[in-house]
Amino acid sequence: MSAVPTPGRAVPFALSRAGAPAAAGLRLDPWLRRLAIVLSGALLPLGLFGLWSLAVQRGWLAPQILPPPSLVWQSLQELWASGELQDHLLISLRRVAWSVALGTAVGLPLGMLMGLSARARAYLLPSFQVVSQFPVVGWVPLLIIFVGIDEALKVSAISIAVVVPVTVNAYKGIAQVPRPLLEVARVYRLGLGQVLARVVLPAAAPSLFNGLRLGVMQAWLSLVFVELLASSEGIGFLMVWGRQLLQLDLVLVGVLAIGVVGVLLDSVLRWGERWVQRWRPAGR
Known part of the structure; x- marks a missing residue:
């Protein structure tokens, strides 16, 4: 039978620490979702920038057409x-x-x-x-x-x-x-x-x-x-x-x-x- 905390009685260490990770996870989840949205939105610009740099390095287009x-x-x-x-x-x-x-x-x-x-x-x-x-x-x-x-x-x-x-x-x-x-x-x-x-x-x-x-x-x-x-x-x-x-x-x-x-x-x-x-x- 599990111990139930009563007024004036200290809460066991295991019970007090059990809810901490969950509460922290609840606080972090919105920030993680926002970070994932930002990173997802940055994939296309970063990909285009990489393609732009690669095209300039390989000389696929003249610098007059596509400057570095x-x-x-x-x-x-x-x-x-x-x-x-x-x-x-x-x-x-x-x-x-x-x-x-x-x-x-x-x-x-x-x-x-x-x-x-x-x-x-x-x-x-x-x-x-x-x-x-x-x-x-x-x-x-x-x-x-x-x-x-x-x-x-x-x-x-x-x-x-x-x-x-x-x-x-x-x-x-x-x-x-x-x-x-x-x-x-x-x-x-x-x-x-x-x-x-x-x-x-x-x-x-x-x-x-x-x-x-x-x-x-x-x-x-x-x-x-x-x-x-x-x-x-x-x-x-x-x-x-x-x-x-x-x-x-x-x-x-x-x-x-x-x-x-x-x-x-x-x-x-x-x-x-x-x-x-x-x-x-x-x-x-």
Whole structure:
């Protein structure tokens, strides 16, 4: 018959140590899973880097076509030390910020209007569904006629790419607001402003923030394309300049910068989205 510890009686050594490994294992398991996920995600980049290095060493491609990793790293250090890379990135990020602000200023009211009003939805939604199918490149020739090829072209084209996800998510988020909440607001005779502030916006906040996150990512992707077409500064221009000079190391530096900044933007916005959605468990 096993000994049962009683108050005032010391727990046997074997019994006190028995649960320690299990408790430690429970604490380590989440970290091990995260480490496994990180390592799994690093396999493909490491494999591509190894293939890149092997191709350069064996001479499978000419250095003018595939520069060695050491040259790309050296170019990255030189551009960073001179401040040129930071200047191009800041210019591109400023364009993204203006475009997100303008696209949200148009898309958010449009989506809210279609979500709140059946009449507005009947008039606007079919046309919006057709227009939203146009890619950004399809708008560029038309925008050149009206705004030229200067900064207004870039901001206008990128803003159009932002409008679509912001509008769609605002419309869906408001359309999916539980009807009982609206009925309660009607019973308490809340005004339109109070309904929006106290009922609609809190309930649709996750969808609205998701639309903002998608809009920012669409803006970043569209920015590179627009800068490749017509620009004299920015990260896309840096890539075009490197291609024209046949310095593909500059092109690869631009590719790396675009990927790193895109991942950072998406990570920050995902964290913000999770922070916004913390109210859901409490609401339930």
